[in-house]
Amino acid sequence: MVRIFRLLSFAGVAVATVAGAALAQDPPPPDSGDTATVAGLTALAEELLAAPDAPEPVETGDVLIEAVLTPDTGGLEAVRQRGYLRMAVAPDPLMIAFDGEAGVGVAMILAQEMEKYLAGLPDAGETPTVVVPTPTPRSVIAERVAEGLSDFTTLTVTRAEENPALTYTRPLIRDVNDVPVLGAEIAGVETLDDLVGIPVYVSEGSRYEANLRRLNANRARDGKAPLTVKFVDARLDDYDLIEMVEIGLIPATVATDFKATFWNTVYTSVDVRTDLELTADGRIAWALRADNPELSEAIDGFAEIAKKGTLLGNIVLKRYASSADWIENLGTDDARIRIDEVGPVIDRYAREYAFEPELVLAQAYQESRLDQTKTSHVGAIGVMQVMPATAADPVVGIPDVSGLDDNVRAGVKYLRWLRDTFFDDPEIAPLDQTLLSFAAYNAGPGGVKRARAKAREMGLDPNVWFENVEMAIQQSVSREPAVYVRNIFKYYVSYRLLQELEADAEAARGEIDALPDDISDLPPLDRAAALEDLTGIVVGGAGEDMAAAD
Incomplete structure (x- = not known):
């Protein structure tokens, strides 16, 4: 007999919807001998900004979690301004699970479809609102939504169970008892x-x-x-x-x-x-705070196209709810082999450069699906898709990134340099320091600098990623960095919260074993x-x- 919960393992950090993008690091200046080579990234940094004081390394993973879990009872406009909509979901594999390739489950696919729906509303902004599934203990989900620790959730509810602080959409599935x-x-x-x-x-x-x-x-x-x-x-x-x-x-x-x-x-x-x-x-419906009529209207509109009997609703139910076979197949052999090989290396260098290992692992999935043999069309190499010229620069100092160990080390060291050099500014919130660093890893620090300048021109905040620099970078660089950052953010937060709840549950299951x-x-x-x-x-x-x- 398969123990389902044991499949929700470290193989679960998945960044699923878009294939990993090649690392678009700004190249060093044209080669003019040893001096130009030594100048490389240092010269680029001096060109882009005045060199800051050397900061202390900072653990960056927690700022994403803290931002998502900060109480916020704002409505649809507030959601759009901050850039993400939080979907509280119970830590149930039917709703949310991960394997080495993708985030799966009913909540994951509905989050992706809801992003498309919200982006298509007449008053939507130019950048999609990220819908972030946030695993939450089942017993406190309704309470968390009411308190503004999440924005909405899926509940099975009877009339006797209805919470007066919440409002409920039309049923997704009727007659559930x-x-x-x-x-x-x-x-x-x-x-x-x-x-x-x-x-x-x-x-x-x-x-x-x-x-x-x-x-x-x-x-x-x-x-x-x-x-x-x-x-x-x-x-x-x-x-x-x-x-x-x-x-x-x-x-x-x-x-x-x-x-x-x-x-x-x-x-x-x-x-x-x-x-x-x-x-x-009883029925299954989405629930949200009763004082958010515009958000309620938007989510209720999506319920109309996602309920049982609609094309989308039937696809989701057939794919995920007709059988649990797909859960038994989580953690494929290829995914497990890659995790076993790459995970310890990422853990080592993430800690050395003061990043949370799961955060770097999420980025590595986005880059290469943890495939050290991958080479991009522009020459980026390996798990972290590092450009050899960038790695060889004295700032990174790793001339050969063809091996797994040096590839990961070079990528994480470069990410640390980006954050400390360009975004260690008290005017930039910790969350945005992290997101801007990921964007610079993908689009290059010059690309992010152009995007921040464009944001100023557009009357946006150059120190805020979601709905600000995120919007500007699509005009000044491309859409790719926006998708890249969004996927790392979304899947890291979902996985991290699920992992914490799973660890708690595993302690209880240990007594049974x-x-x-x-x-x-x-x-x-x-x-x-x-x-x-x-x-x-x-x-x-x-x-x-x-x-x-x-």
Whole structure:
């Protein structure tokens, strides 16, 4: 049996939508002997700006995360000004996953399509707004959106669950309700009453807990016995619990019929009881703050072309939601081999030059798909697509970049030089220092200088990338640097947040892996009791007391 969550590994930093661009580094001046060679990048820097004081190296990955997670309750215009729209998404492989080549899942493809839709609106700006999936613990997604820590999300919601601080688009999928998922050894369940006495395990603080509390309150009013509900560590998601049902550690859980049916294609022995609905009038819709009418109108418009039954909606559902086979195939052999070979080298030099390794890895994917044999049409070489003349310049000082180690070292050292030389300015926010550095790596520092000058001419801010220099560089250089930076930003942020949540969940799963092998010899309910006795996974439970809460 495939353990799905183990496939979400370091192979996951993907930069998917556009092939890696050749490194457009500004060449050194025409060769005039040793003096010109020595002058190279130094002369270029002096030509482009007055040499700054030497700064201390700064870790740059966190500034992207901090920018995305800064509270902002602005509407559509504010989103356009900052340049990105945040889509909170649960860390579920059905919604978001990565392999060595691409970001995949329902949220990833809808984010790409939403970018196209927003760019086509009559009042859209000249540069597309980046839609950034931001993996978020499921139990706090609605709260994060309401507080401005994200802009919108996809929720399964019934009328009883609606949050007054949020507004909901037209349904993407109708008639989505919670159902029991039973182990193969659980027999004799024909009605909801037959579930009484069978422990049902759900994540603490989840919507399933809230809905089961409502169900038990209703059963109490009708004079019926409550269901026995056990709460597990909130770091475990729906598919974790379904797998635990599959291997017999717990007898039952709850999931939406949509997701339970999907995961049933992997965990084939579980019994998904779509005939025993635990909720009514459920639907999947996008939710956002109620005080953003223009943004709500835009997202609702996209819902109309992305809902089930439309061409786009049906393509997404057929591609991702009909079977989990695509998840089992994540982490291809080629991707794993490249990660195993290139990852440690990137990690070494990223840390040496004070960059976050995952950030450099995202850039390397954008450049070459981690392929050291790649040579561009302009002569850029290897994983980091370094121009030999740039690498040989004394500023970088690496004359041969044909080998992996020196190629990565040269690329990261050059990126550090770009940031420290041209963008270490207190007038430039840390986020924009990082994004402008990536743009200079792609278009050359001269290209970015022209773009910043063009931004001034256009009445834009030359110190801000999104919707400012990003717009100007498309006129003064080309569209390529804008796409290049956007992809690194989007996929790095999504991967980094997902990786952090996955690490938390893996700590909880480790307790399950440590259970003794002979636990499988116990009867189903005894196995569940042993899980509670031997681990800290089960954090609480309720039965009759749930009936008092509504």
